[in-house]
Amino acid sequence: MADEVLLLDFWPSMFGMRTRIALEEKNVKFDYREQDLWNKSPILLEMNPVHKKIPVLIHNGKPVCESLIQVEYIDEVWPSKTPLLPSDPYQRAHAKFWGDFIDKKVYASARLIWGAKGEEQEAGKKEFIEILKTLESELGDKTYFGGETFGYVDIALIGFSSWFKAYEKFGDFSIEVECPKLIAWAKRCVKRESVAKSLPGSEKITKFVPELKKKLGIE
Amino acid sequence: MANLPILLDYWPSMFGMRARVALREKGVEFEYREEDFSNKSALLLQSNPIHKKIPVLIHNGKPVCESLNVVQYVDEAWPEKNPFFPSDPYGRAQARFWADFVDKKFADAQFKIWGKKGEEQEAGKKEFIEAVKILEAELGDKPYFGGDSFGYVDISLITFSSWFQAYEKFGNFSIESESPKLIAWAKRCMEKESVSKSLPDSEKIVAYAAEYRKNNL
Numbered sequence: 001m002a003d004e005v006l007l008l009d010f011w012p013s014m015f016g017m018r019t020r021i022a023l024e025e026k027n028v029k030f031d032y033r034e035q036d037l038w039n040k041s042p043i044l045l046e047m048n049p050v051h052k053k054i055p056v057l058i059h060n061g062k063p064v065c066e067s068l069i070q071v072e073y074i075d076e077v078w079p080s081k082t083p084l085l086p087s088d089p090y091q092r093a094h095a096k097f098w099g100d101f102i103d104k105k106v107y108a109s110a111r112l113i114w115g116a117k118g119e120e121q122e123a124g125k126k127e128f129i130e131i132l133k134t135l136e137s138e139l140g141d142k143t144y145f146g147g148e149t150f151g152y153v154d155i156a157l158i159g160f161s162s163w164f165k166a167y168e169k170f171g172d173f174s175i176e177v178e179c180p181k182l183i184a185w186a187k188r189c190v191k192r193e194s195v196a197k198s199l200p201g202s203e204k205i206t207k208f209v210p211e212l213k214k215k216l217g218i219e
Numbered sequence: 220m221a222n223l224p225i226l227l228d229y230w231p232s233m234f235g236m237r238a239r240v241a242l243r244e245k246g247v248e249f250e251y252r253e254e255d256f257s258n259k260s261a262l263l264l265q266s267n268p269i270h271k272k273i274p275v276l277i278h279n280g281k282p283v284c285e286s287l288n289v290v291q292y293v294d295e296a297w298p299e300k301n302p303f304f305p306s307d308p309y310g311r312a313q314a315r316f317w318a319d320f321v322d323k324k325f326a327d328a329q330f331k332i333w334g335k336k337g338e339e340q341e342a343g344k345k346e347f348i349e350a351v352k353i354l355e356a357e358l359g360d361k362p363y364f365g366g367d368s369f370g371y372v373d374i375s376l377i378t379f380s381s382w383f384q385a386y387e388k389f390g391n392f393s394i395e396s397e398s399p400k401l402i403a404w405a406k407r408c409m410e411k412e413s414v415s416k417s418l419p420d421s422e423k424i425v426a427y428a429a430e431y432r433k434n435n436l
Contacts, residue, residue: 064312066319076308089295093283100285
């Protein structure tokens with residue numbers, strides 16, 4: 001019996017991108033369904049009644065919510081291709097720690113860069129750069145966060161790279177100057193088909209930001 | 220001879236308690252070390268340089284940080300006894316979702332009840348009751364969130380029950396009247412030695428919260 005896999009998603013979401021990448025890494029065929037977050041569909045509200053957010057992965061009719069939980073689920077359900085998480089408990093805990101760090105820190109500070117002005121924006125920019133430097137230091141000289149193989153932490157972070165040009169434009173700074181190793185890592189990741197297929201172009205994101213601000217009622 | 224795992228912790232922390240419950244569920248002997256936040260130990264700062272928070276589990280010299288991470292690690296490092304997760308991937312994803320819900324919605328709301336006053340506290344109380352009702356619906360008629368056996372979601376939530384009396388006192392409401400099923404579930408969990416040994420007395424927590432309010436509000 002064939003698997004039925006649906007992904008309720010929103011094209012600029014760096015969280016949705018994680019799930020797209022994980023599915024592509026495993027060569028899983030899925031039905032991508034674009035959602036309008038300002039006019040939420042019945043299926044979204046039914047499949048994620050608690051948070052009403054995307055991405056929602058629906059596998060044979062059953063929903064899995066929260067992007068990193070989806071990545072882990074995908075890794076467990078389709079184990080035949082390259083594992084996204086290591087098998088050693090300590091290394092798994094280490095990967096999850098960094099996934100959690102990315103979740104807790106990156107979005108919030110980045111949002112201030114494109115969504116705020118003046119002092120608030122400057123503070124967001126400063127914090128964002130600090131967070132990227134922390135991540136860059138964790139990456140070190142490794143090819144990927146997991147070492148030689150692309151995995152969970154890379155997937156958790158790479159979607160944000162499609163927003164880098166937007167951050168640079170609205171924050172008036174260069175991420176490459178601040179974190180050259182991280183930019184090099186991002187370029188490596190984007191060479192992977194799963195990533196190239198899953199990330200929108202930087203220009204599209206940059207053009208989208210003013211529209212997003214309008215929708216969110218931010219000037 | 221192997222050294223005992225070390226748990227850097229803080230007695231009233233419901234996050235630290237999760238790690239204690241998890242280790243006890245697995246029958247793992249560990250060395251508990253109380254941290255003083257006004258004077259964080261060198262070991263804590265070295266083991267968790269990013270967040271500098273407890274709990275930190277140090278096993279074979281290597282640190283694991285973030286309470287839910289610690290619980291998952293304990294489950295994987297000592298897999299033979301009392302598994303915290305079901306074996307099917309969907310059940311596992313559901314368990315992770317609900318523990319994440321506890322962290323995202325329940326934890327923030329409960330802090331506002333004892334840690335804030337006025338409008339913020341009222342908002343927290345409202346969010347808390349909402350979260351409690353959602354959790355109660357998820358529990359349904361099961362003895363535990365994990366079904367027949369005590370598991371990951373139970374561990375993630377039960378530790379907050381040591382704070383229930385504090386919420387009721389400072390929030391001026393009754394959790395039992397909002398959710399009798401949740402109170403019944405908490406009593407059931409407390410019958411487990413791993414839980415009763417890991418949670419401090421409610422009166423001690425109430426006194427701690429009162430002190431916090433006196434010093435901060």
